[in-house]
Amino acid sequence: MAGYREHISVSGMMGLGYAFAAIFLFNYSAVQAAIAAILTWIAGMLPDLDSETGRPVRELSGVTAAVAPMLVFQHSASLGVASDRAMLVSLMMYGAVRYGAPYILGKLTVHRGMFHSIPALLIAAELTFLCYYSEELRVRLLMAVGVGIGFLSHLVLDEMYSVQWNGVRIRLKKSAGSALKMMGREPLPNGFTLGLLIFLTWASLNSAGVLEYLTQEPVPEVLTITNELDDAPEYRMVNEPGETRWQ
């Protein structure tokens, strides 16, 4: 298992690369790219929320506790909720995430459980897509993909560390294959993760307007009757010797 320091170094570099790509290849603003880079960086710690060493849990619950109220403010400004109410919700959220989350996580999770999996990666990315407030779909997409990249860098790094080269041959540690997986061993967390994934995928597609587009009734062809021909010269039959024609 790669350490905390390796994880945040790698995801930090990924974030930096992603930010440059966002600016120069996809024309995002520097501010948007910077936020995406930070999210990518933080996401590199996310899977170890279930570790017992405590450090990622402490760091992350601190970061999440700080970010969550900001998201509340972002949304409440757009909804027009009174600022003191938004303030109260933010404070409560800070407390709940800061002190409640580590406790609940400690009770629920097994290290290298469902947090180290592809479904968890998708859940983190979809949650970002749903929670990040922006008028523009492409900005929300930028943030969601950033979180996905950071998360993936963590899983890949964990897998790389389970391959050992002792000079003669490659040996796989017992942990091999436990990071980049689709399913864990326990049915209950599997079911919960899958259910959450399906729900969030539905919510994301809905929020992106994809479902609306797909389920749309075909627009019936409309015949419009105009009076454009009113001013047209009269169409009449000409009868001349030898031929009959319309003009």
Ligand SMILES: [Zn+2]
């Ligand atoms: Zn890990």
